[in-house]
Amino acid sequence: MRLLVTGGAGFIGANFVHQTVAVRPDVHVTVLDKLTYAGNRASLDPIVDRIEFVHGDIADTALVDRLVGGVDAVVHFAAESHNDNSLADPWPFVQTNIVGTYSLLQAVRHHEVRYHHISTDEVYGDLDLDDGRFSEHTAYNPSSPYSASKASSDMLVRAWVRSFGVRATLSNCSNNYGPYQHVEKFIPRQITNLIDGIRPRLYGTGHQVRDWIHVDDHNSAVWKILERGRIGQTYLIGADGERDNKSVIGLILESFGRPADDYDHVTDRPGHDLRYAIDSTLLRTELGWEPKYPDFREGLAATIGWYRENESWWRPQKAATENAYSAAGEKVL
Numbered sequence: 001m002r003l004l005v006t007g008g009a010g011f012i013g014a015n016f017v018h019q020t021v022a023v024r025p026d027v028h029v030t031v032l033d034k035l036t037y038a039g040n041r042a043s044l045d046p047i048v049d050r051i052e053f054v055h056g057d058i059a060d061t062a063l064v065d066r067l068v069g070g071v072d073a074v075v076h077f078a079a080e081s082h083n084d085n086s087l088a089d090p091w092p093f094v095q096t097n098i099v100g101t102y103s104l105l106q107a108v109r110h111h112e113v114r115y116h117h118i119s120t121d122e123v124y125g126d127l128d129l130d131d132g133r134f135s136e137h138t139a140y141n142p143s144s145p146y147s148a149s150k151a152s153s154d155m156l157v158r159a160w161v162r163s164f165g166v167r168a169t170l171s172n173c174s175n176n177y178g179p180y181q182h183v184e185k186f187i188p189r190q191i192t193n194l195i196d197g198i199r200p201r202l203y204g205t206g207h208q209v210r211d212w213i214h215v216d217d218h219n220s221a222v223w224k225i226l227e228r229g230r231i232g233q234t235y236l237i238g239a240d241g242e243r244d245n246k247s248v249i250g251l252i253l254e255s256f257g258r259p260a261d262d263y264d265h266v267t268d269r270p271g272h273d274l275r276y277a278i279d280s281t282l283l284r285t286e287l288g289w290e291p292k293y294p295d296f297r298e299g300l301a302a303t304i305g306w307y308r309e310n311e312s313w314w315r316p317q318k319a320a321t322e323n324a325y326s327a328a329g330e331k332v333l
Helices: 011-023 039-048 061-068 085-089 089-113 146-163 186-195 215-228 244-256 281-287 297-309 311-327
Strands: 002-006 026-033 052-055 073-076 112-122 168-173 175-177 202-203 209-214 234-237 242-244 264-266
Touching: 011 026, 011 039, 011 061, 011 215, 026 039, 026 061, 026 202, 039 052, 039 073, 052 234, 061 089, 061 244, 073 089, 073 215, 085 146, 089 112, 089 146, 112 146, 112 186, 112 215, 168 215, 175 297, 186 244, 186 297, 186 311, 202 244, 209 215, 209 244, 209 297, 215 281, 242 244, 242 264, 244 297, 297 311
Parallel strands: 002 026, 002 073, 026 052, 073 112, 112 168, 168 234, 175 209, 202 264
Antiparallel strands: 209 242
């Protein structure tokens, strides 16, 4: 199998490439990545001699058409994905998440190539604490430029399936954590702060709930869908990992032998969604998928261990990330 992975130097994409190379040595992987700040070529260093890497933009239609013409399937991870950045400057999210997806869809349509589209649970908006969970039938209600751009890209995929017969599947996943995640993100930011002897930072009251899934579990589900998913179907990927942000910080502090309240409150993000929660029943019953890390504590411990052991990977990003938060007006309350 010849596989094109867009965004394969980003957090989830890089882990997908690592997993694919380790478990499926018969698959030839080509990575296409623009290497923006969230794409890190170093994430692929351990397997660089086992993949083909192309530095380029998914909105470059000529490049995309050439690459898609040489593969059997495309897994599309590439996206601008940080909510705070989308509030500061929405345009890159429109360009990458919408125009870039259009470019890929036109190419897979032209070459009749199988396509899987990676999306997020944030397209559904948020839930009250006593609501049920998102399902494949939940109406879209995005609340940020990031989630709106991802919702738009999902709709493009559905339209290309129906109008042009593109062989595509979609997945919407809950919050990922694990190795190679940029230190701007919630969990690695707290872990690396503690490694540096800095108190963790909690948005507002910390009552926002996220449904956490280890990145390896997300990617094993993607392979299930790619191989066995019904064309045109959306599958929700989740591991029943609901935790509020305050509890997550408490668990991280516990792992470092620190008191559960040894953190600082900082100003909340504008429009911060309250709760996400995924119902992954369809994925589990139809495709037989189960997570390797159903216990969030176990997955979190493995993640903390990885950041302790791989300081050389995250250290170059750390100071610039913290300076960016300060420049954006983050203040300890």
